[in-house]
Amino acid sequence: MRVRDLPLPDEVVAHYEASDITELYPPQEAAVDAGVTRGENAVVAIPTASGKTFIAELAMLTAGGPALYIVPLRALAREKYETFSELPGVSVGISTGDLDSTEELGAYDVVVATSEKVDSAIRNGASWVDDLACVVVDEVHLLGSKGRGPTLEVTMATLGRRAPDVQIVALSATVANPDEIADWLDATLVQSRWRPIDLRTGVYADGSVAFDDGSTLAVPVDASEGENGATAATVELVRGAVDDGGQCLAFVRSRREAEALADRLADEAIGEAATIAADVRSAGGTDTGRRLADCVEASVAFHHAGLRSEHRAIVENAFRARELKCICATPTLAAGVNVPARRVVVRDQQRYTGSGMEWLPVLEVHQMCGRAGRPHLDPYGEAVLVTGDDAGRAELQSRYVGAAPEAVESQLAEREALRTHVLAVVASGFAESREGVLDVLDATFYAHGTDESLAGLVDDVVADLVDWEMLTAETGLSATDLGGVVSRQYVAPRTGARIVEGLRTMATMEPDDVTGLTALEVVCDTPDMHGTYLGNRERAAMYQYARTHADELTTAMGETETFERWLESVKTARILLEWADGDSTEELVERYRIGPGDLESRIERAEWLLGAADTVADVLGADGSAFRAVRERL
Known part of the structure; x- marks a missing residue:
């Protein structure tokens, strides 16, 4: 056709x-x-x-x-x-x-x-x-x-x-x-399984890649002192693709690993991209940005969520324009951004999830492998998973190469999510009763795919929302003024409840104790604010900071149910306050060991949440000036 x-x-x-x-x-x-x-x-x-x-x-x-x-x-x-x-x-x-x-x-x-x-x-x-x-x-x-x-x-x-x-x-x-x-x-x-460019997927182990089409590829690996076999094999696989006129994507488990692999590949001098490196330097002067620019000089980049959005865009665009030979990335790059390459190398198939190392989902690995093969540029695409020996090869072939991705299953029954959407359904006027809510939810993928009713869960979340004064259930269901504002401001109901709690505590505090830190602690201690990692070495210092500023905080240390999470929110609030006070990105990145992109995203979310808190204060007739003032400073 x-x-x-x-x-x-x-x-x-x-x-x-x-x-x-x-x-x-x-x-x-x-x-x-x-x-x-x-x-x-x-x-x-x-x-x-x-x-x-x-x-x-x-x-x-x-x-x-x-x-x-x-x-x-x-x-x-x-x-x-x-x-x-x-x-x-x-x-x-x-x-x-x-x-x-x-x-x-x-x-x-x-x-x-x-x-x-x-x-x-x-x-x-x-x-x-x-x-x-x-x-x-x-x-x-x-x-x-x-x-x-x-x-x-x-x-x-x-x-x-x-x-x-x-x-x-x-x-x-x-x-x-x-x-x-x-x-x-x-x-x-x-x-369809049709592709304009053939894709073969294989597993590297013991010096060779065995592909799913029956072919093999010898990969001469000479692991230097202190370099593990997986990294040495990845370096050779990248270099082989580049020497053959292609580009390569290498996926690893963490930001630190992405940067380390990019540094290692930059030593190989696989290319040169001085103009792109200059663009990176002009987009920001943090240590992370300088390290990225140094790698880009050699036509290699790293890519992860800790990078500033402008840096990520420069890397993506330069790779699509074939001005970079390789990107070393965390799996987030595979989630829909169009950066195809001749060869994809998945060095790490497990990642740390907080409770231990876990295998990546099949779907996620297939997303990475699917980036192999550039239409109109490559005669073929190759995806290689790296492991150490024949036992590992058999494991990866069974787990990923020959496996179908996981079935898509609805997550709507998760309580936090359901609470958010029940409030939205009522506040938006789609439903005025329990039965009306269930009727709306009957059109969801969850309802289509299961015989289990959401009725019991809906009753539970409605009770939560009534307790938080966001819904009334006296005659049918209707949103209160508070519930309507929370829904329209697009914050989670639990965030709205935390803001209300904070406002009520602020009303009991001495006026001089209500500061920018107070307002920031409230919005940072919500599920809508991204957490900030609190390292062991800084925990004591952050604890002392919270003690010193206890009069400005709306939560007493002994009253929080999740002390570690709250202390992380105090850290986030402190970072944002120091940014509002004029500290530079470079200073904050160095002082608190966060990525420039992390700071960027938290500033943006804080602006949104502070604006929402000010609006909630207005509907409650409370004083929202602390939220307004620090938002203007941000």
Whole structure:
């Protein structure tokens, strides 16, 4: 099937043909046959690089009305925004942050947004949601994610209520049960293993890689003194791909390991990228940024959440432009950001989770391996898992190479998530009774896939919300003013309850004791603030800091149920206060052993939470000036 045979405007056809897109890939043709250009729902489960974005564009361009593209990550949102903005005659909007408004998005033909921003728009009654003709959900397998899954699931269910005739196209590269998702969405399943570039996956052990197609690759490893075999093999695998004219992604378990491997590869002098290194240096002067720039000089980069967002973007864009030879990354890079490479090396298949080392999910490893093979650039793609011996080889072949990814299972029954979405359902006017809530939730993936009722759990979370004065249950269910504000501000109910508790404690404190630290301790001691690691060496100093400033804190040390978590929140509050007082990123990164990206994300979240706390104070008739003052200083 040719592009010019599709029901697209002439200027769009010309745009595709100018990009050498003239013939459809087999999965794309199957999607057209399934009706994506006729407004039909579809679940598209095809490998990475097989043309999912083009299928999404076909659906959005032929929908006859505004379209929404939902992504899990901000980096992916920016990438898709730039891609869709190249389409002729199409206006594109983007919404990803906690602070940006969604009201103006109705003016665009296509809106790219995270699921959280769409959920927020629905809660706040954004009128443009009602006019949507097409919704594309990227990485739909994240329905099974404990963090993002419930929000994505409820958002998809409520979108169907706000816009009953909307077309839904769900995309995924790795999902074990796409038929169940398709059944839930009343959609046609388009499933294929076809790739434009062949991918072979293998396991390295004892000097060679055994691939799943029966071929082998000798890897001469000379482990230098002090270097373990896995790292030595990874270095050789990267160097081999680069020497052959390709690029490489190397995945490791932690930030420290990513930086160490990048340093090691930089010593190999596999390339040169002085211009990109200069861009990195100009984007920030922390020690992390300088180390990154030093690696980039040799055409190697590391990539993890501790990097500033600008540094991550420079690395991703330079790699896509083939100006970097290798990225050493934590698994987060594999979650949807388009950075394909000739070879992918997964050095570590386990990571520390707080209670010990655990195997990575099959789905996550498949996501990494799927990055192998650059369309129009590579004759093939290779993914290699690294282990030490034949026993390890057999383990990895069984566990990952020959295994299907885990089935997607709903996480909606998790109490914290359910509490959030029950409040939103009532506060948004979707339900006015227990039965109404259950009716809304009956449209979720959870309800579709199980015979177990959510009724008992709903009763429990309603009781929590009544106790926190966010719902009333005297005659049916309704949100209080407090509950409405908590939902519209997009904070978790438990965050709202902690803010209320903090405000009430602040009202009993001496006026001079209510400071910026007070306000920051309240918002940092909530589930919506990212935690900050508290090392053993700094625990005593942070304990002393909390004792010294006890009069400014709303929680007494002896009264907290989770002392370690609270002490971490005091550390976060202290860092943010010192930032507000003028300390530089470089000083804080060095003093508190956090990444520049960690500081960046906590500042942004603090702004959002301080604004929410001020709004909660207003609805309670309390004094929110401490929240306003420190937010302005941030």
